[in-house]
Amino acid sequence: MSQQIALRTDDLAVTYTGNRNVEALKGVDVEFPENRLTAIIGPSGCGKSTLLKSLNRLHDIQSNVDVSGDVLLEGRSIYDTDEPAPEIRRRIGYVPQTPTPLPLSIYENVAYGVKIHGDYESKSDLDDLVESYLRKVNLWEEVRDRLETPAAELSTGQIQRLCLARSLAVEPDVLLCDEVTSALDPISAERVEETLESLKTEYTIVMVTHSMDQARRLADEVVFLYLGELVESNDTRSFFENPQRERTRSFVRGHTIAETDGDETNENDAEAESEPADEPVPAER
Numbered sequence: 001m002s003q004q005i006a007l008r009t010d011d012l013a014v015t016y017t018g019n020r021n022v023e024a025l026k027g028v029d030v031e032f033p034e035n036r037l038t039a040i041i042g043p044s045g046c047g048k049s050t051l052l053k054s055l056n057r058l059h060d061i062q063s064n065v066d067v068s069g070d071v072l073l074e075g076r077s078i079y080d081t082d083e084p085a086p087e088i089r090r091r092i093g094y095v096p097q098t099p100t101p102l103p104l105s106i107y108e109n110v111a112y113g114v115k116i117h118g119d120y121e122s123k124s125d126l127d128d129l130v131e132s133y134l135r136k137v138n139l140w141e142e143v144r145d146r147l148e149t150p151a152a153e154l155s156t157g158q159i160q161r162l163c164l165a166r167s168l169a170v171e172p173d174v175l176l177c178d179e180v181t182s183a184l185d186p187i188s189a190e191r192v193e194e195t196l197e198s199l200k201t202e203y204t205i206v207m208v209t210h211s212m213d214q215a216r217r218l219a220d221e222v223v224f225l226y227l228g229e230l231v232e233s234n235d236t237r238s239f240f241e242n243p244q245r246e247r248t249r250s251f252v253r254g255h256t257i258a259e260t261d262g263d264e265t266n267e268n269d270a271e272a273e274s275e276p277a278d279e280p281v282p283a284e285r
């Protein structure tokens with residue numbers, strides 16, 4: 001059965017123009033299948049966040065960023081279009097690393113999203129929708145008795161799930177998640193992972209992560225970037241068990257060793273970044 005493609009890039013290039021030009025993405029062609037979770041991985045500075053932000057035109061709000069090529073949502077350009085950028089960002093939601101609740105109650109944080117989408121007729125409809133989105137992110141049971149308290153009183157992990165609920169409430173087609181567990185303690189991170197696991201059959205999710213373990217656990221597909229270029233993208237099992245490129249093998253091996261040692265930073269980063277992309281790496285020990 002062939003997989004539907006929700007989102008894809010076409011020769012996407014991004015350059016930061018400032019005191020010096022930084023080519024952060026160089027002609028990237030990558031596909032994100034519908035209702036699957038795709039992890040974007042790669043060493044620090046390889047362009048993961050730049051790619052994620054290109055996928056819903058977040059660079060528009062920054063000066064000094066040149067974007068060329070294209071991003072297509074269900075086959076239609078999100079750059080060459082009359083569709084307003086806020087509507088594009090509603091359809092392709094972005095969840096940042098550090099969650100920021102609105103200075104409102106728990107209820108109103110989610111209701112805010114529903115009101116943007118406008119798909120309710122009565123207060124009771126709104127109540128039902130708020131409950132359903134809080135249930136989707138596994139937060140309902142934890143907050144049902146205190147919906148009117150300020151969202152800021154929740155724990156960071158609960159706030160992250162609340163922000164996910166708010167993003168879902170505008171009914172996006174795609175959800176972009178930028179290292180959404182990295183600011184959380186392990187238990188809160190686990191709850192957010194459980195939430196993403198339950199959402200991924202219903203939404204197309206694209207997630208940047210530094211953790212190979214997290215990519216293995218959660219992702220259906222993996223995209224590996226290196227120095228702004230796409231090295232390899234494949235289903236998760238093939239990616240980790242049968243990488244096609246030497247660069248991928250080297251990166252996965254380095255991370256596996258680092259994570260086994262309890263350090264999720266990539267010990268290979270410095271070494272990897274100093275090597276030209278197509279230089280052969282030593283054979284696996």
Ligand SMILES: Nc1ncnc2c1ncn2[C@@H]1O[C@H](COP(=O)(O)OP(=O)(O)OP(=O)(O)O)[C@@H](O)[C@H]1O
Binds near residue numbers: 049
């Ligand atoms: N606003 C900016 N202005 C200039 N250069 C930038 C800007 N943002 C990112 N860069 C540069 O673009 C390149 C890619 O950065 P990006 O943040 O996309 O990498 P990343 O893979 O997400 O990194 P990390 O894993 O450390 O978060 C890096 O060289 C970075 O220094």
